[in-house]
Amino acid sequence: MTLKNDLPPLTSLLVFEAAGRLGSFSDAARELNVTREAVSRQIRALESHLGLSLFERNANNTALRDWGRHYHEAVSLHLDSLAQASRAISGETPTVHAATDPALDDGDAACILVVDDLPANIRRLHDVLRGRYEVVAHTNAPDALDWLAAGGRADLALLDVHMTGMDGYALCRRLKADPQHARLPVIFLTNLDTPQDETEGFAAGACDYIARPFAPAVLLARIEVQLDLRKTTAALEALLERRADRLERAEALLTRMQREIADYIG
Known part of the structure; x- marks a missing residue:
């Protein structure tokens, strides 16, 4: 394997270092002069590359998991070493304009939510989807639901069926029962291939x-x-909706005209 395949994008590492050091996606966004969504997207890209969720997320705060802290220590150490080496070679401290980094700019790519408890499956999907879509990956259903509850937005979900804890069918039913996510398209991607499994998947709302x-x-x-x-x-x-609005305005105008004609005749 080459470094290109093994290492995540440098932008994601820089964003992760800032978010882990500051303890907040919002603070990292302010330091890097980008949007919070851009920070969140880069963190999700890193998590998808690793096949692990680095942060505990809920509606109120974000905190590094244990393995996230260990990874942050390694990333911070090596990024600092790289920065020191660059300063030593150039003889000056470079100025970083984070806002001009195209990888941090908001894009138009659709967001695919992947939920699978096997990191190898997530890495395989990431290899297929990257470059075409933004990929958000979670290894269990509760983390995916927490991400959505905290404001995460996806255009389509790819769910495994057989997962520890809440399985894919139950997760799909939870999504379809929530008015906010009921229209989210769900595709099951699974090793289960019997007609009964497929029927249950469609019955759950896929x-x-x-x-x-x-x-x-x-x-x-x-x-x-x-x-x-x-x-x-x-x-x-x-x-x-636009046509209904125009029809409503037309009916209101017709009613007013009829009333004015009746008043004039009377």
């Missing part, structure tokens, strides 16, 4: 069911179908 091993091209095509369908549905709903 829009598609894919058995492993999967062909990357097929998975990408089926994801794109669901994302396109969601966009089309949203556009149609917006169009209907």
Whole structure:
């Protein structure tokens, strides 16, 4: 394996170092002069690369997990060594303009939420999806629900079925029962491939069911179908809402005109 494959992007490491040192995504965003969402996205990209959740998240605060602290110590030490070496070579302290880093800019890529308790499966999916989509990965259902409750937004969810604790079917039913996430497209990606398993997946609210091993091209095509369908549905709903609003205004105008005519005749 090469360093390119083994190491996460430097931007993600820099953001992680700031968030871990300051103990807050918001404080890290202010220090780096970027949005909090940009910080959160880079942290999620790092977690997806590692196949682990580095932070405990809830609606009120964010804290490093035990392995997150160990990783932060290693990252901080080596980033500091790299910075010192750079200063020694250049003879000056470089100025970093974090806001101009394109990797931190808000993008238009759809966000895919991946929930699977096997880090190897997450890494495999990340290899397939990266470059096309933003990937947010969690190794258990409660962490995924906490992320959503804290304001996380996804355009599609890829769920494993057989997971410790809450399984994929139960997680899907929780999502569909929540009005805020009921329209989130859910695709099951699992080793379970019997007709009964597939039937239960659709009954839980999934829009598609894919058995492993999967062909990357097929998975990408089926994801794109669901994302396109969601966009089309949203556009149609917006169009209907605008037309309903115009119809309401037209009816109000007609009613007023009829009243004014009746007053004039009377």
